[in-house]
Amino acid sequence: xxxxxxxxxxxINVVASAKSGALQLIHDKFEGDWGRAWHSDLAKYIxxxxxIEGKLVAPDxxxxxxxxxxxxxxxxxxxxxxxxxxxxxxxxxELLRHIPDPPFxxxxxxxxxxxxxxxxxxxxxxxxxxxxxxxxxxxxxxxxRAGFNIVSGLxxxxxxxxHKTALDAGVPTIAVLGTGIDDATxxxxxxxxxxxxxxxxxxxxxxxxxxxxxxTKFSFPQRNRIISGLSRGVLVVEADQIxxxxxxxxxxxxxxxxxxxxxxxxxxxxxxxxxxxxxxxxKLVTCAEDILEEYALELYAKGGPAxxxxxxxxxxxxAEEKILAMLSSEPIGIDxxxxxxxxxxxxxxxxxxxxxLKKKVKNLSGRFVLYG
Numbered sequence: 001x002x003x004x005x006x007x008x009x010x011x012i013n014v015v016a017s018a019k020s021g022a023l024q025l026i027h028d029k030f031e032g033d034w035g036r037a038w039h040s041d042l043a044k045y046i047x048x049x050x051x052i053e054g055k056l057v058a059p060d061x062x063x064x065x066x067x068x069x070x071x072x073x074x075x076x077x078x079x080x081x082x083x084x085x086x087x088x089x090x091x092x093x094e095l096l097r098h099i100p101d102p103p104f105x106x107x108x109x110x111x112x113x114x115x116x117x118x119x120x121x122x123x124x125x126x127x128x129x130x131x132x133x134x135x136x137x138x139x140x141x142x143x144x145r146a147g148f149n150i151v152s153g154l155x156x157x158x159x160x161x162x163h164k165t166a167l168d169a170g171v172p173t174i175a176v177l178g179t180g181i182d183d184a185t186x187x188x189x190x191x192x193x194x195x196x197x198x199x200x201x202x203x204x205x206x207x208x209x210x211x212x213x214x215x216t217k218f219s220f221p222q223r224n225r226i227i228s229g230l231s232r233g234v235l236v237v238e239a240d241q242i243x244x245x246x247x248x249x250x251x252x253x254x255x256x257x258x259x260x261x262x263x264x265x266x267x268x269x270x271x272x273x274x275x276x277x278x279x280x281x282x283k284l285v286t287c288a289e290d291i292l293e294e295y296a297l298e299l300y301a302k303g304g305p306a307x308x309x310x311x312x313x314x315x316x317x318x319a320e321e322k323i324l325a326m327l328s329s330e331p332i333g334i335d336x337x338x339x340x341x342x343x344x345x346x347x348x349x350x351x352x353x354x355x356x357l358k359k360k361v362k363n364l365s366g367r368f369v370l371y372g
């Protein structure tokens with residue numbers, strides 16, 4: 001789509017705030033002429049919200065539109081290194097294209113082909129327990145290294161841990177936001193550094209919301225359909241009875257995606273939601289193989305572990321890189337590691353301990369090999 005048309009499409013989305021179906025309706029009405037659409041009465045085509053009493057309400061779209069300068073809004077995208085991709089573009093995620101209510105416009109920071117590989121969603125509660133802290137690295141490292149790019153929502157808790165685990169695995173990860181993706185509106189703000197790292201490590205931060213859009217009670221549930229829409233399947237790690245993760249699971253089921261869940265204690269609040277969706281037919285997961293076996297043929301074709309392929313394990317610091325550079329499938333003792341890397345004894349011991357926890361190396365009775 002020409003930039004002149006994209007400029008007006010972006011401006012319309014600033015006004016419409018990604019209201020469901022609005023951009024597709026405007027596109028159809030004006031036959032893709034976004035400039036002509038911009039100079040019309042947009043309020044006719046933007047769905048209204050409902051207040052707490054169920055009455056239809058709407059902002060004064062005409063007043064909002066008068067405040068929006070299409071040229072300035074377009075310049076903001078370039079300043080923030082944000083790409084705009086429409087459902088009409090070849091780069092648009094193919095799986096997402098076929099869900100019931102696909103976003104017409106996506107904003108992307110980072111690798112706009114991060115979804116070219118097959119993706120897997122991991123979601124859960126913000127108030128994760130010690131159980132959740134152990135489960136995510138235990139499962140997601142193997143799923144990522146088997147060939148999946150991990151998709152989540154950048155929220156505190158399970159989402160954050162899922163993204164970090166994918167980064168530990170050296171695999172791109174995609175964060176789907178219910179806000180704008182400029183630094184000023186990324187939410188939660190404490191995950192801004194994580195968002196930057198996702199972008200730096202060949203992943204992507206994406207949203208259907210324009211620059212400067214803050215989250216609302218509508219925007220976060222709405223973005224969950226994108227998490228599942230990008231993914232072959234979705235794993236719910238921990239969730240209570242009322243949880244955004246369960247909305248993602250419901251979207252996944254409606255989109256024909258696989259839904260997986262981790263069982264938990266019947267006494268734990270954070271397991272009530274996951275245990276309930278297991279009763280309703282979600283696939284129970286106790287190890288990564290429970291997920292991977294569902295995609296064995298695809299993983300084999302993509303050159304994953306089933307065909308002997310390996311995902312390159314990356315070091316998070318110089319000490320890890322030195323150790324990984326010399327390890328293989330042949331066990332090697334710690335004295336040889338110290339001698340060949342030139343690392344101090346205490347640094348080698350500490351680094352190997354951390355790498356074991358990250359599933360980068362295996363300790364075979366004091367001798368070490370690459371994980372795999």
